[in-house]
Amino acid sequence: xxxxxxxxxxxxxLTSCGVYLLLERNLTRMLLGLLLIGNAVNLLIITVAGEMxxxxxxxxxxxxxxxxxxxxxxxxxxxxxxxxxGIAAFILALTYRSYRITxxxxxxxxxxxxxxxxxxxxxxMAADEDREPLARVxxxxxxDELDALPPDEPEERTSKPDEPDALLNEGPQQ
Amino acid sequence: MTLAxxxxxxxxxxxTVGAAVTLIAGRRPRLQRVVALGALSxxxxxxxxxxxxxxxxxxxxxxxxxxxxxxxxxxPLGITLVVDRLSALMLVVxxxxxxAVVFYAIGQGIRDGDEQQPVSIxxxxxxxxxxxxxxxxxxxxxxxxxxxxxxxxxxxxxxLTIGASADRVRAGISYVMVSMxxxxxxxxxxxxxxxxxxxxxLAELALRLDHVGTGTRGALFAVLMVAFGIKAAVFxxxxxxxxxxxxxxxxxxxxxxGLLTKVxxxxxxxxxxxxxxxxxxxxxxxxxxxLTMLVGILGAIAQTDIKRLLSFxxxxxxxxxxxxxxxxxxxxxxxAIYYVAHHILVxxxxxxxxxxxxxxxxxxxxxxxxxxxxxxxxxxxxxxVPALNLGGIPPFSxxxxxxxxxxxxxxxxxxxxxxxxxxxxxxxxxxxxxxxRVWTKAFWRSRADAPEGELAMAAPAVLLEDPNADVPxxxxxxxxxxxxxxxxxxxxxxxxxxxxxxxxxxxxxxADRAATQVLDRGLYIxxxxxxxx
Numbered sequence: 001x002x003x004x005x006x007x008x009x010x011x012x013x014l015t016s017c018g019v020y021l022l023l024e025r026n027l028t029r030m031l032l033g034l035l036l037i038g039n040a041v042n043l044l045i046i047t048v049a050g051e052m053x054x055x056x057x058x059x060x061x062x063x064x065x066x067x068x069x070x071x072x073x074x075x076x077x078x079x080x081x082x083x084x085x086g087i088a089a090f091i092l093a094l095t096y097r098s099y100r101i102t103x104x105x106x107x108x109x110x111x112x113x114x115x116x117x118x119x120x121x122x123x124x125m126a127a128d129e130d131r132e133p134l135a136r137v138x139x140x141x142x143x144d145e146l147d148a149l150p151p152d153e154p155e156e157r158t159s160k161p162d163e164p165d166a167l168l169n170e171g172p173q174q
Numbered sequence: 175m176t177l178a179x180x181x182x183x184x185x186x187x188x189x190t191v192g193a194a195v196t197l198i199a200g201r202r203p204r205l206q207r208v209v210a211l212g213a214l215s216x217x218x219x220x221x222x223x224x225x226x227x228x229x230x231x232x233x234x235x236x237x238x239x240x241x242x243x244x245x246x247x248x249x250p251l252g253i254t255l256v257v258d259r260l261s262a263l264m265l266v267v268x269x270x271x272x273x274a275v276v277f278y279a280i281g282q283g284i285r286d287g288d289e290q291q292p293v294s295i296x297x298x299x300x301x302x303x304x305x306x307x308x309x310x311x312x313x314x315x316x317x318x319x320x321x322x323x324x325x326x327x328x329x330x331x332x333x334l335t336i337g338a339s340a341d342r343v344r345a346g347i348s349y350v351m352v353s354m355x356x357x358x359x360x361x362x363x364x365x366x367x368x369x370x371x372x373x374x375x376l377a378e379l380a381l382r383l384d385h386v387g388t389g390t391r392g393a394l395f396a397v398l399m400v401a402f403g404i405k406a407a408v409f410x411x412x413x414x415x416x417x418x419x420x421x422x423x424x425x426x427x428x429x430x431x432g433l434l435t436k437v438x439x440x441x442x443x444x445x446x447x448x449x450x451x452x453x454x455x456x457x458x459x460x461x462x463x464x465l466t467m468l469v470g471i472l473g474a475i476a477q478t479d480i481k482r483l484l485s486f487x488x489x490x491x492x493x494x495x496x497x498x499x500x501x502x503x504x505x506x507x508x509x510a511i512y513y514v515a516h517h518i519l520v521x522x523x524x525x526x527x528x529x530x531x532x533x534x535x536x537x538x539x540x541x542x543x544x545x546x547x548x549x550x551x552x553x554x555x556x557x558x559v560p561a562l563n564l565g566g567i568p569p570f571s572x573x574x575x576x577x578x579x580x581x582x583x584x585x586x587x588x589x590x591x592x593x594x595x596x597x598x599x600x601x602x603x604x605x606x607x608x609x610x611r612v613w614t615k616a617f618w619r620s621r622a623d624a625p626e627g628e629l630a631m632a633a634p635a636v637l638l639e640d641p642n643a644d645v646p647x648x649x650x651x652x653x654x655x656x657x658x659x660x661x662x663x664x665x666x667x668x669x670x671x672x673x674x675x676x677x678x679x680x681x682x683x684x685a686d687r688a689a690t691q692v693l694d695r696g697l698y699i700x701x702x703x704x705x706x707x
Contacts, residue, residue, distance in 0.1 A: 048369030101340045130623045
C-alpha cells in the first residue's frame with residue numbers, strides 16, 4: 001500500500017487547528033474545533049483504507065481499475081459524519097441556550113469547585129468543626145481593611161474595646 | 175435458531191423499540207411509563223437468561239447479518255454480538271440498576287409533578303441510554319463498540335442537560351466537549367488499528383495484532399487506553415466527572431455514576447485482555463490506578479456537597495478496578511470483575527439516597543444539613559448501609575472485593591504492586607472517613623450546629639400546619655414521608671447489594687470463572703471465528 005504525503009499533512013494540519021480551537025473558551029470556536037478534528041479523523045479513515053478503486057458493487061468497473069475500493073471505511077465515515085452532525089446540532093442548541101441565559105458565549109468555571117478551591121485552611125477547618133471561621137485579624141493588607149476606619153481614633157476603639165475578642169471567643173455560640 | 179441466538183440481540187432491541195414507542199406516546203404519560211417499565215423488566219429477564227446460558231454453554235456469538243465469512247478461518251462479515259460471562263454479568267447488573275432507577279425516576283416524577291421536567295423526553299432518552307449501554311457490553315467489533323458509546327453518550331447529553339437550567343447547561347457543555355474528544359480519540363484509534371490490521375472484529379483483531387510489531391502495538395494500545403481512560407475517569411483524565419455529574423437530577427446522576435464509567439472500565443478489560451494481552455502498559459496503568467485512588471479520595475475530603483463528594487469517591491474507586499485489571503493475573507481480574515459489579519450497585523444506591531436527602535431535607539450540602547438521623551431513622555438506615563458498603567466494612571461486598579484485590583496485589587509481589595496495596599488500604603480508610611463525615615454532619619449533629627442551619631429556623635408557620643404538604647425540610651421539623659416510589663427502588667438496590675455478601679461464594683466463583691474466560695482469549699476467538707484455534 002502506498003501512502004501519500006498530502007493527505008497526512010492535511011490531517012495533521014486539520015487536527016492541530018482543531019485542538020487549538022478546542023482549547024478556547026468560546027463555545028462557537030470549540031464547536032468548530034470539534035468539527036475540524038472530526039473531519040480530520042474521517043480523512044484519516046479514508047486514507048488508511050487503501051487506494052481508490054472500482055465501486056464495491058458486483059460487476060461495476062467504472063474506475064477501470066483492477067482493485068475494488070474498501071466499502072467498510074466509507075460505511076464507518078458515513079456513521080461518524082452522522083454522529084458528528086447530530087452532536088454538533090446539540091452543541092449549537094446548548095450554545096444558544098447558554099447565550100440566552102448568561103448573555104455570554106464562554107464556558108464559565110464550576111462555581112462550587114471554585115468555592116472549595118478558594119477556602120482558606122481556617123475556613124475549611126471551621127466547616128469541619130462546626131464553628132464560625134475566625135474573624136480576619138485587623139491590620140492585614142486586605143483592600144477592604146485598608147479602606148476601613150483609620151486606627152488612630154481613640155473614641156471609636158474605647159467604645160467597642162473587645163469586639164474582635166468577642167468574635168474570637170463567642171463565635172460558636174452565636 | 176437457538177434460544178441464545180434469539181436472546182442475544184434483545185437487550186439492545188427491546189430498549190430501542192421501547193424508546194421509539196415512548197417517543198410516539200409522548201402525550202400519554204401512563205402508557206409511556208408502562209412501556210418503559212415493561213421494556214426494562216424484560217431486559218432484566220433476558221439478561222438473566224443470557225447469564226445462565228453463557229455460564230452453562232460458554233461464550234455465545236451471533237452474527238447479526240448472517241453473512242458468514244469470506245473464507246473459513248476468517249472473522250465473520252457484518253456486526254457480531256458476543257456474550258461471555260463478563261458481559262453477561264455486566265448486562266445483568268446494569269439491567270437491574272436501570273430498572274430500579276427508572277422506578278425511582280417515575281416515583282419522583284409522579285410525586286413532584288411533571289411541569290418542571292420535560293418528562294415526555296426523559297423516558298425515551300433513558301431507554302436509548304439503556305440500549306447504548308447494552309450495545310457496548312455486547313459489541314463484538316470495535317466500531318460497534320464506538321457506536322454503542324455514541325448512543326449512550328448522546329442520550330446522556332440530553333439527560334444531563336434536561337430542563338436546561340444555567341448550571342446544567344454549563345456542566346453539560348464541558349461534559350459534551352470532553353466526551354466528544356474521547357470519542358474522537360477512540361475513532362483515531364479505530365482508524366489506526368484498521369490501518370495496521372485491516373479488520374475491526376475483536377476476535378480477528380486478537381489474531382492479527384499478534385503479527386503487528388511491538389512498538390506499533392504499544393502505540394495502538396496507548397491510543398485506546400487514553401480514549402477509554404477518559405470514559406472511565408482514570409486520573410489524570412478524570413477531572414470532567416465531578417464537574418458535570420452533580421448538577422443533573424438525582425436519578426440521572428445515579429445511573430451515570432453507576433453505569434457510564436463502568437462501560438469504560440469494561441472496554442479497558444476487553445482491550446487489555448483480548449486485544450493487547452501483553453500491551454506493555456501495565457506499570458503505567460498501575461501508577462494511574464494509584465493516583466486515581468488517592469487524588470480522587472483527597473478531592474472527596476475537601477467537598478461539602480454530598481453529590482460532589484460521591485462523584486469524587488466514584489473517581490477514586492475506579493482506581494481499584496484499574497488496579498485489578500493492570501495486575502493481569504487471575505485473582506486480580508476476578509477481584510476487578512466482582513468490584514465492578516459491587517461498585518455499580520453501591521454507587522447508584524448512594525446517589526439515589528442523596529436524591530432522597532435532597533428532596534426531603536431540601537439541600538445536599540453539608541453546610542445546611544443536620545439532625546437527619548433523629549428526623550428520619552429510615553433515611554439514616556438507607557444511607558448507612560450502602561455508605562458502609564462503599565467504605566469496605568466487613569461483611570459487605572466492598573470488603574470482599576477489596577480483600578480480593580489486595581490479595582492479588584500481594585501475590586503479584588512487585589514493589590509497585592505492594593505500593594498499590596498500601597494505597598488501596600489508605601484509600602479505603604479515607605473513604606470510610608469521608609462517609610463517616612457525611613454521617614456525623616448530616617445525620618448526627620443537631621441541625622442548629624450546621625453553619626447555614628439557621629435557614630431551617632425560618633419556617634413559615636402556615637406551611638407547617640398541614641402535615642401532608644410537601645414542604646422542604648429546611649422549613650419544618652421532620653423530613654416528612656418519603657414517597658414509596660422512591661424509597662422502594664432504593665431499598666431494593668440495597669437488598670441486591672447486601673445479597674452480594676450473602677451469596678458472595680457463588681457470585682465470586684462466577685466472577686472467577688468470568689476472569690478465567692476473559693484471560694483465555696482462545697475461547698473468545700474460537701467462539702467468533704469458529705473452530706479450535
